[in-house]
Amino acid sequence: MSQKNRIEGGQINRDVPLNFTFDGRRYTGHAGDTLASALLANGVRLMGRSFKYHRPRGPMTAGSEEPNALVQLRSGALQEPNTRATTAELFDGLSATSQNRLGTLSFDLLAVNDRLSNFLTAGFYYKTFMWPKAFWEKLYEPVIRRAAGLGSLSLEDDPDVYDKGFLHCDLLVIGAGPAGLMAALTAARSGADVILADEDFAMGGRLNSETLSVGEVSGADWAAGTVAELAAMPNVRLMPRTTVIGAFDHGIYGAVERVGDHLAVPQAGKPRQILWRIYTKKTVLAAGAIERPIAFANNDRPGVMTASALRSYANRFGVAVDRRAVIFVNNDDGYRSAEDLHAKGIRVTVVDPRPDVSVLKDYEVLSGAQVIDTMGRLGLTFVKVRLADGSERTIECGALGTSGGWNPNVHLTCHQRGRPRWDDRLAAFVPADLPTGMHVAGAAAGDLSTAGALAGGQRAAQDALALDGSMPPLPEAEDAPVNIMPFWYVKGGERAWLDQQNDVTVKDVRLSHQEGFRSVEHLKRYTTLGMATDQGKTANMGGLAIMAELAGKAIPEVGTTIFRPPYTPVAIGALAGRHRGAEFHPKRLTPSHAWAEEQGAVFVEAGNWMRAQYFPRTGEQSWLETVNREVLATRNSVGVCDVTTLGKVDVQGADAADFLNMIYCNGFAKLAVGKVRYGLMLREDGIAFDDGTAARLAEDHFVVTTTTANALPVYRHMEFVRQCLVPDMDVQLISTTEAWAQYAVAGPNARRVLEQIVDQGISNETFPFMACGNVTICGGLRARLFRISFSGELAYEIAVPTAYGDALMRRIMEAGAAFDITPYGTEALGVMRIEKGHATGNELNGTTTAANLGMGRMVSTKKDSIGAVLSRREGLNTPDDLRAVGVKPVDPTQRVPAGAHLMAAEGPVDATQDQGYLTSACYSPNLGHHIALAFLKDGASRIGETMRVVSPLTDEVVDVEICSPHFIDPEGERLRA
Amino acid sequence: MIIDHPLLGPRDSSEFTYLGDARLIDRPDPDGGDAAAAFYQYAYLRDNPAGWHRELWFHEAGDRSWLVVTRNTLTHEISKVELASDVARAQGRSK
Known part of the structure; x- marks a missing residue:
């Protein structure tokens, strides 16, 4: 299919055709297109279905504020849901699909929701799905989840690489429109280290979308020239495709750079996205402004968009959404859209609710008129207008631009509790309390003219960096005043959409007010206005204005909800960076790790450490068989365990x-x-x-x-x-901890093994239980020897500088070979300490x-x-306090589950009967049955009592006997041997 | 946040571990007549102000200094950073 709506001009490169598919159909666009502009060029306006009612939707904007045109890019593991077609840079081979539909995009079975809209109003879910309770999990939720929602995840591992980075600068400039470029240029010429970040792939901001001139050249050419000058300066870092997502404390900003999103495959060795943490002394916010729509009945049909979006598509992308357009405006800027479209040969009618506006234009202007409805099943075909005299007229057109005024982009000024201030002149909120070090310039500051932006940018950089002296003169540019009559919605049209992403209408706001949810925060949560991924960038003002009208208040009295980072949605992958899978946290390896791997050890994570859990041998059927062998070998001869991690x-x-x-x-x-x-x-x-x-x-x-x-x-x-x-x-x-490798050598033959290694005598007389000292081993290597025992056996812990850890483990195994020395892991260690009644984290549980x-x-x-x-206070010293005890099953073939609770042998079983709980449990190969450690009320005087262990989790009830926690060698004779 | 370490200069807060109210330095006299009540106050009844707060931060990924940071909990503004050992000595703590 040819690009039937492609017109002359624009900043696309017509020499570079790019092939792409949308829902399987093949299209062609050009370098410099977004997915949205390329689809519009091909006559495709329908790009998605709405969240709740599955209404057909197309792009409403040409930028990151887009609520509607969310699509899925790529396929397989690379599938990326909920991407705004208006910012997705076209590349050759791009495959995109529509989402949130059952059937095809033009015949969505779930569009039945739209017929049910009288029932699906705000608060519907809260009111309807309350009972029966059991239905929620099994019926309502799965059905609702199927019907609502947007794209879907691939459920495969994301093969892309994401990274994180740190940058420092004197001045961070956010936004590369006229204000941002002038701020960056002013700062850079003074020698400051400057970072200029812009979310777009082409720097220049609105200058790329306008036909205005700056000085002697077009705005777009001035922007390109300025970018080129900045690019040549060593103290400037230009960051296109980079969204500053948050303003954090003390001059720290978060930014996501989309390094490879615009490529079919990221460049070798480069990540797809980088999450930057930018430390800056000062900031100039030049984030521009967003045009807001006017609400009227059925204002959500594909083809209805902001007037400035129509203008961007025509001027920047060379796309006429349709050859016949209506522009619905309440302010003079809307006429700029009309003029630009008219100049491109598009037939334009302006509908302006203001009475007596000048009609001396080259195109039709309907003063005192309002758009009251639209028609067209899958896209706009007719606009119904009520004229000043009350009569109605239907205009056939495929594009309708609305211009309700411009909202300065105050988002980042509010990330640290700042609240914006209402400006009557603009009928919009403007920045008020700024984060420390931030200056605002251009449209973001409410200076909507190009001349105002250039001057504001220069001044902001001057103020931020305290630059003295006169500044070079600014190029000449338009300096039109703002002339606006606040006009938020057309009365009478109840299904007039405010928040198109979350399907919130004027009627929903009324309902919220009626039902008492009147504060702006309640309104937001009850109707979900502004809670979608676009955060209501085009929706919130309309909702606030209607709420104010209903409450009989002024808009500033109603206030705004809080703006929170991130400015636009961030992929979880970018937040995770390289911290995923095995790299989720650092891995610490013990000095004997390589050796343990050679032995076929199974490892377990202990914090960041990888510890050997057990050392299976060929023929062993289960981990328990292995652990039992390790325990018995240690108790009967000698075992060795890496305890470096302590x-x-x-x-x-x-x-x-x-x-x-x-x-x-x-x-x-x-x-x-x-x-x-x-x-x-x-x-x-x-x-x-x-x-x-x-x-x-x-x-x-x-x-x-x-x-x-x-x-x-x-x-x-x-x-x-x-x-x-x-x-x-x-x-x-x-x-x-990391400086010494330390091994426990435990068992009746431990001394015989270490005598071959330690240079000094370690007889029971010279080195008794609980002795320690500096020794040398293997003929001179310094080491530390401790005669301590966690296993309850004759045991030593021997420590050497970490570099010798591997060698020492191998030497111990050699020396122990004659005694069939057995390496043991954390499982056997656990069994032996439970047998001995030693406490660990399970018992020291806070x-x-x-x-x-x-x-x-x-x-x-x-x-x-x-x-x-405080250990002596009364509350911690009552007669029936918990005491550590041992627990063994009456029937030795039964197991006792850890975490189970102790109840009396007879009587009811419930929480009020709780007598204590089991902290650690294991099978003791020495005793031939399960054992456990527990805390029991007044446990010390209840040894010998029969009780029940109750585990509702595993559905077990076991008769047990309370005993001493010292199951093995209670007198400690082995330790001292 | 950035904490201006008295010895090392400005450091990112991610290098630090937070503990809480700097009044933890004022450990009561265990031999005092009302030691139990004083320790109860000390361990449990600290203020949680919305505004200026003196608090203890540990430079765990750095030089292991405990610092007393005077921070506004509403704005995260930091007005003063001291070595906790200096503060402790100034408050009469010794051995």
Whole structure:
């Protein structure tokens, strides 16, 4: 099909034809087209179906404010829903499809909703689908979701790459229209570092869409010349296709650069989009203005758009939406559209509700007239006009432009609580409270003339950068005054659309008012006015004006809703950047990771760490079989486990012991050099925070360990105590978690293994339980040895500088070969600590006290420590407080589910009968049945009691016996062996 | 936000971890007569002002300084940034 609506002129490159498809049909456009302009050139006005009523819709604008022409681009994994055809840059091979339809775009079965519109008014869903309750999930919601909504996701991984970046500058200029270009030029000539960002692919803003001249040349040529001058300056970064989406605190702006959206395939090595964080000292906002429509009955037919959009399509893209156009205006700027279209040979009639407007034009002007209705099933065919004398006239035309005045783009001025100010002269809101460092220029500031924009841009840059001296004279440009009569909607037409994306009509606003939703925020939420992806850029003002009229208030008294980032929709991929899939967060590998991989370990994420979970061997049928083997091998001979991930904090200084006394609830001052002690940290509210060990390597030197999960919070807390509570203590802290590789060697043969590695003697006499010290290994390598045990076996933890971690693990495996040393992972570690009754994060769960954990007596009363005072308060010390206990099933073949609750052996089962809960559970291969740790009310005096474990989640009820949490070696003989 | 670190100059707030009211520096005397009540106040009853607020920030991805940042919670304006250890000493904290 030929481009039947293509006319002369425009900034498209007719030498570069671009082939594309829409709903499978092939079309041709040109370089410089948007998808919308190319479709219009081909006579296609129908581009989508509306959200709720499935009304046929076409583009209403030629920019990013577009509510209607949302389409799906590309296919397969690259499918991108809800893209505005008015901003999608055409490329060769582009495939686009319409969305939100059942059937074809011209025969949408869900258009039946439009017939039901009397029922589907604002608040319909709130009122109708209340009952029966069960119907919501199964019937109403799926049906509504099918019928409403826009495009669909491919549900495949997005193959594109997105990135994030940081930029710094002296001046950020947002918008490259006449004001923005002049601001950037002024700043750049002064030597400042300037970033000029514009959402369009062609810089120049409205100058590209106008026939006005700037100085001696056309506006578009002046813009191109200025862009070329800026591009040649080393202190300027031009960023076309870049939308500044938010103004954040302290001069930080967010911007999305569409690097590859306009290409069939992004360039090799380049991302599709970049989310920039721009740090700037000053900002000039030159975001322009958006023309707003006038509402009247059936004002949503394809072919009805803003007058300035008709003008853009004609001037910039060389497209006549139709050869016959009506322009409905309430202000003088609308006549510019009429003149431009007329000059292009389009037959124009202007409908102006203002009485007595000048009729000395080359085209027809109907003064005192209003558009009252339109016709045309899939696109505009007739416009019905009520003339000044009350008679009606029908005009056959395919394009209707409405011009209700221009709204300065105040969006970014409001991202930090700023509220705009009403300007009667423009009948629009203009910027008032600005974010620190922001200056506004041009149409965004309410200076709607080209001369005003050029002057405003120059002045804003001058003010922002405090530039002295006289400025070069500005080129001459039009300086027409604004002449507008506020006129928001034509009375009588109830199905007059305000928010075309969310299908909100004048009638809906009335209904909202009638039902008492009268504040602007209530109006928005009740009718969904302005809540669509276009944020009501073309809709909100009309809604506010009607609300004000109904309430008998002035528009500024009604106020506006809050403008929030992002300015236009942002792809989730751009927000995620490279943080997705395996790169969602950093991955930390232990020093033995490569070795563990060689052993075929299965890994588990522990925070950012990858830890070996278990080491399956050929022939093993399940993870449990593997874990049981690892546990039994460790308890019967010797096992080795990488415990590097535990947090390590080096504490040094003359007051180091006093410092530890402060952070641990138990005493450390008297800990001898060469000894390790278990320590429990409380939060200031008396709840247990973390536990670990502190090893005293010298009078003034301790090494503290934390749990893996709390390594960071504990270190932060220790620094808080040091800097904020005891600033004069002679103590220094440093995290050494990554500096040392640390392995637990556990089991009756642990000493025999380490004796082959450690250069010094480590007999039970010279290196007893809870000993620690600096040693050397393998003939001289410095190492640290701790005789501590999490498994309950004779055990050591040995640490070497991380670079030697891999070698040490291999050496330990060699030395242990004679004892069939077995590597074990976090699962076996967990089983052994449950068998031994040791607490971990499951027990130190942020709600439990030292007393709950059975360690109440550890909280020293002889010294101050964090949390000591509040741990003694009455509410945490009642007779039936929870106590840590062990749980085993009466029938040893039954399992006990973690997270289940303890109830009396007889009687009702409900939340009021709750006696406690299970925190950790596992199968104990040593005991041959399941075991669990639990908190039970007054648990310490209930050992031997029979109870029920109830798990409504897994639908299990198990009879259990309460027992000591120390299932294995309660006397600790193995530890000391 | 940008926090003007007294030692390192302006740094992005993403380098910091937030804790809360700088009155956490004023830990009560555990041996005082009303220690339980004072700690209850200290741990639970802090103000949450809409406006100027002195608060503790930790330069976790930086030099590990605790800072006292005077920030307007309505506007995010920052009027003062101090080292928390200096503030603590000035308030009489020592060992």
